[in-house]
Amino acid sequence: xxxxxxxxxxxxxxxxxxxxxxxxxxxxxxxxxxxxxxxxxxxxxxxxxxxxxxxxxxxxxxxxxxxxxxxxxxxxxxxxxxxxxxxxxxxxxxxxxxxxxxxxxxxxxxxxxxxxxxxxxxxxxxxxxxxxxxxxxxxxxxxxxxxxxxxxxxxxxxxxxxxxxxxxxxxxxxxxxxxxxxxxxxxxxxxxxxxxx
Numbered sequence: 001x002x003x004x005x006x007x008x009x010x011x012x013x014x015x016x017x018x019x020x021x022x023x024x025x026x027x028x029x030x031x032x033x034x035x036x037x038x039x040x041x042x043x044x045x046x047x048x049x050x051x052x053x054x055x056x057x058x059x060x061x062x063x064x065x066x067x068x069x070x071x072x073x074x075x076x077x078x079x080x081x082x083x084x085x086x087x088x089x090x091x092x093x094x095x096x097x098x099x100x101x102x103x104x105x106x107x108x109x110x111x112x113x114x115x116x117x118x119x120x121x122x123x124x125x126x127x128x129x130x131x132x133x134x135x136x137x138x139x140x141x142x143x144x145x146x147x148x149x150x151x152x153x154x155x156x157x158x159x160x161x162x163x164x165x166x167x168x169x170x171x172x173x174x175x176x177x178x179x180x181x182x183x184x185x186x187x188x189x190x191x192x193x194x195x196x197x
Contacts, residue, residue, distance in 0.1 A: 013054070013057050013058065013061060013067065013068070013069040014067075014068050014069070015068065015069050015070055015078070016068065016070075016078065016081075017048060017050065017068050017070075017078065017079070017080075017081040017082060018048060018066070018068075018081070019081065019084065020048065020081050020082055020083075020084040020085040020086075021084050021086075022046060022086050023046040023047055023048055023085055023086060024040065024045070024046070024047040024048075024085060024086050024087045024088070024089065025047070025048055025049075025050060025082050025085045025087070025088045025089070026047060026048070026049045026050070026089050026091065027050045027088065027089065027090045027091060027092060027096075027097070027100045028049075028050070028051060028052065028090070028091045028092035028096070029049050029051055029056060029060055029065075029067075029091070030091050030092075032091055032116050032137045033089060033091045033116070036089070037049070037065070041065075046066075047066065048067070048068060049065055049066065049067045049068070050067075050068050050070055050078070050079070051067055051068070051069060051070075052069075052070065052071050052072070052092075052096075054069060057069045072096065072099055072100060072103060073099070076099075076103050079100065079103045079104060079107055080107045082104050082107060082109055083104075083107045083108040083109045085109060085111060086111060087111050087112045087113070087114065088100070088101075088104050088109060088111070088112075088113045088114070089113075089114045089115075089116075090113070090114070090115045090116065090131075091116045093118065094117050094118055094119055094122045094126075097115045097116070097117065097122075097126065098122070098125070098126060098129060101113055101126060101129055101130045101131050102129055102130065104130070105129070105130035112132040112133075113130060113131050113132050114131070114132060114133050114134075114135065115131040115133070115134045115135070116134075116135050116136070116137060117134050117135070117136050118136070118138075119136075120136045120139060122134065123136065
């Protein structure tokens with residue numbers, strides 16, 4: 001009986017994006033953007049989270065976030081107001097991120113679009129279809145670990161570059177660390193990363 005009353009009296013989740021002028025749109029909430037969302041909240045910077053999972057959307061609403069429940073596969077027009085957004089950040093699986101990127105650009109969004117990719121092979125195609133930058137969180141973690149380890153091993157990692165005020169890139173070349181004469185194998189220390197500051 002209680003679930004019946006909860007359904008009847010629960011505040012409905014919005015299913016249409018509000019006016020997006022000056023707001024950042026986060027597509028799908030997850031651990032990779034959690035700290036970024038908290039920073040936006042602490043800075044009183046307006047944002048909206050477009051979430052496809054109803055339970056996650058309810059949880060976000062209960063935490064006080066501005067969240068919209070929408071499914072791009074079922075209703076792509078939910079993304080139409082995003083054309084006026086200050087920026088778009090996609091954080092779903094690689095295929096859903098590609099769909100969101102294509103739709104945002106198709107609806108006229110011309111601002112920065114940042115995508116998080118699970119597979120580094122999606123970085124170049126995502127940029128080709130409209131992403132401004134594509135980040136692979138696993139590579140960021142790998143670069144952080146490599147930079148920590150580089151102080152303890154020789155030679156130290158080199159190749160840090162600053163790309164504008166908010167994006168930095170580190171690329172560490174492969175250098176043999178151990179050679180196995182019997183097999184001819186060489187182990188290498190490699191990593192590359194980009195981080196949105």
